Structure formats: C-alpha cells, structure tokens
Amino acid sequence: MLRPLLTLLVLMLLTFDARSNVQEDIVIVVNKHNPIEYIEKRQLIDMYMGKYLAFPNGHIAVTLDYKKEHALRSAFFLALTGRNIAQINAYWSRVKFSGKASPPQAYPSIEAIIDKVVTTPSAIAYIPASAVTDELKVVYRFAK
Template sequence: MKFAAIIPVFILSLTMPVQDARASEEFVVVVNPQNPTSKINKNELIDIYMGKRTAFPGGSKAFPLDFEMNSKLRTGFYQSLLGIPVARVNAYWSRIRFSGKVSPPMTHADLPSVLDYVANNTMAIAYIPKSAITDNVKVVYRLYE
C-alpha cells in the first residue's frame, strides 16, 4: 500500500525539473523590423521550425534560425513550443534530413550571432529570450502568454 502511494509522487518529481527549466526562460520569436510579417500563430511557427512550411503567412520565404544541438536555449524553446524533449526534435530532423526535400533551420553558436543575422536579413526568423529583445528585431510571437 505504501509503495503504491509513492509512485505518483516519484512520477511527479521526474517532471518537475523540466517544468522549472521551461518556466525560467520566456521566449519570443523575432524577425527583422522590415519583414512584412507582424504576427505569427503557434501552428505556423511549428510548421516553420519543423520544415512543413518554408514561408511566412504572407508568402515570403522564411529562414528559420536555431541554436546548436546542445544549447540550453534550444532545449528550452522546443520544450516550450512543442512540449517534447529536444532529443525527439533531433531524431525527427535526422530522419527527414536525408529526404532532400527540406533542410533543418540554420544553426548559430550564440545569441549575438542570431540577433546579428536577424538584424541583417529580412526573411530570418528566430527565437530568443525575452530579455534579449533589441530595437533591431520585431517580436511576432510570445511563447509565454
């Protein structure tokens, strides 16, 4: 009887670190201020980042940016957006990369390089921490609302 009562508590404790890590970082999705897109919805964002859509809602080409595989920002973003571990996202891209039909988002090593790329490319789209918003980017989606 005692063992049965401990199992739900143990299972709950396994999920808590993921929730805590996700709650500590608030992400926004940004584009270049000259990009005509002013708003994007969650499904459109998922489709862009999972390679199912290659254009913004208005039809112009989208160039999604990502952080390197072991980045904490990447892990937090995909957990927030999709609710799945980044390992599943990596496995997904490993499977479809070889189809040749779609490429994964371009990766960058750090936040300054992502911000610089978005500031200089009107069709770039990226996720960044809310705290990193500058005048050189335009927010089109907030993951924390």
C-alpha cells in the same frame, strides 16, 4: 537538526534561481522591417519542423536555430512542440535522411542569431525576451 534544514533551504534557493533563468520568456523575432506583425504557433511549428518555408504572407522565411548543444534550444522546442530535444533531433535525422527537408540554419549564440536577424529582413528566430533590441520585432511570445 539546524544544519540539514539550512542546507535544504540553500538548495531550494539555488534551484529556484536556476529555474527562473531557464524559464525566462522566449520570443520569436523578425527584422523590424519585416511586414509580419504576428505569427501563429501552428505556423511556427510548420516552419521549425521543415514543413513550410514561408511567412503567412507567402514571403520566403530564413528560419534560424541554435547549435544542438545550446541550452535555449531545448526549452524552445519543448514549448513549441511539447517534444524533448532528443525527439526533435531524432525527427531531423529521419527527415534529413529522407531528403524531404533541411533543418534551420544553426548558430552558436544569441548574439550571432540577433546579428543575422538584423542583417536579414526575411529571417525569423527565437531569443530570450531580455535580448530583444530596437532592431527586432517580436511576433510571438511563449509565456513561462
């Protein structure tokens, strides 16, 4: 009786730890010199779904994303649109085929995204809150 209970307790603790890592706050960041201070969720949806390619002030935005297999991508698009990653990938397949828009530039890692935002004043991206540096400005936060 004690062994199954102990096994269950260990599994619960491991599950809790894994979920807490996945559910870290995701933030939207821009270069610290970008004049944007805040962006609305609706504007983010338009930018990340290829409907609008500029910041609210009209300046062109370079929207950055992760490669399809990156774990943060699923959590971000679910928080942003309420759609799972399969639905997002299907959406982009349709949009690309129609020629109406192109998906955001894709990068393999958080570090690559941060480097691009730091060196590109017009870039916008999403990263875990714990990865924010002094060279970045947070303009939106998805809470857990």
